[in-house]
Amino acid sequence: KAGVTQTPRYLIKTRGQQVTLSCSPISGHRSVSWYQQTPGQGLQFLFEYFSETQRNKGNFPGRFSGRQFSNSRSEMNVSTLELGDSALYLCASSSESTGGANTEAFFGQGTRLTVV
Amino acid sequence: KNQVEQSPQSLIILEGKNCTLQCNYTVSPFSNLRWYKQDTGRGPVSLTIMTFSENTKSNGRYTATLDADTKQSSLHITASQLSDSASYICVVGGRGSTLGRLYFGRGTQLTVWP
Numbered sequence: 001k002a003g004v005t006q007t008p009r010y011l012i013k014t015r016g017q018q019v020t021l022s023c024s025p026i027s028g029h030r031s032v033s034w035y036q037q038t039p040g041q042g043l044q045f046l047f048e049y050f051s052e053t054q055r056n057k058g059n060f061p062g063r064f065s066g067r068q069f070s071n072s073r074s075e076m077n078v079s080t081l082e083l084g085d086s087a088l089y090l091c092a093s094s095s096e097s098t099g100g101a102n103t104e105a106f107f108g109q110g111t112r113l114t115v116v
Numbered sequence: 117k118n119q120v121e122q123s124p125q126s127l128i129i130l131e132g133k134n135c136t137l138q139c140n141y142t143v144s145p146f147s148n149l150r151w152y153k154q155d156t157g158r159g160p161v162s163l164t165i166m167t168f169s170e171n172t173k174s175n176g177r178y179t180a181t182l183d184a185d186t187k188q189s190s191l192h193i194t195a196s197q198l199s200d201s202a203s204y205i206c207v208v209g210g211r212g213s214t215l216g217r218l219y220f221g222r223g224t225q226l227t228v229w230p
Contacts, residue, residue: 042222107159
């Protein structure tokens with residue numbers, strides 16, 4: 001069974017540009033969540049999708065947006081990139097439909113975004 | 117405020133030695149606590165998941181303990197190996213939470229020297 005796949009693995013962009021990251025969850029998983037990881041802040045929650053609907057959103061500016069498709073694949077978009085957006089962006093998927101105490105979360109390898 | 121604090125921030129041990137990492141949390145109501153291992157530049161990989169009714173759970177050389185009364189957890193690594201060098205992240209879920217409502221610690225960076 002294939003794991004969570006994130007593309008691309010590495011990305012270099014300049015300030016002001018926009019970027020789209022992709023996440024393909026494990027087959028059968030309908031819940032996808034996104035996180036930003038930086039050395040200073042650790043993992044910060046961005047948003048969560050279930051069956052094409054955004055279920056939760058973290059405290060990030062409107063420049064960060066996402067969506068989920070009918071096949072559960074998800075994309076995350078960041079517009080007007082800033083230097084501080086440089087981070088490892090992680091995607092996780094799970095099979096849970098509602099809050100589950102033992103629901104396993106499977107993470108992808110992440111996309112390393114560098115803004116110059 | 118829901119928070120997860122881990123200690124120490126970093127740790128260096130010699131191969132073959134044991135070590136214990138700590139996690140304190142203030143998340144309430146509490147549902148579950150997870151430990152993840154994250155190698156540099158990779159995504160986190162789950163080690164254990166415990167609910168409030170579980171006191172201990174093992175996964176090979178990794179043993180996690182949970183005291184829901186004092187809101188503390190520990191991860192004990194036995195007979196460390198070079199491949200154990202990684203960041204270990206404690207994650208707490210509130211009751212009824214989905215994956216979008218998990219609280220992350222900042223991790224303990226473990227380095228195992230030969």
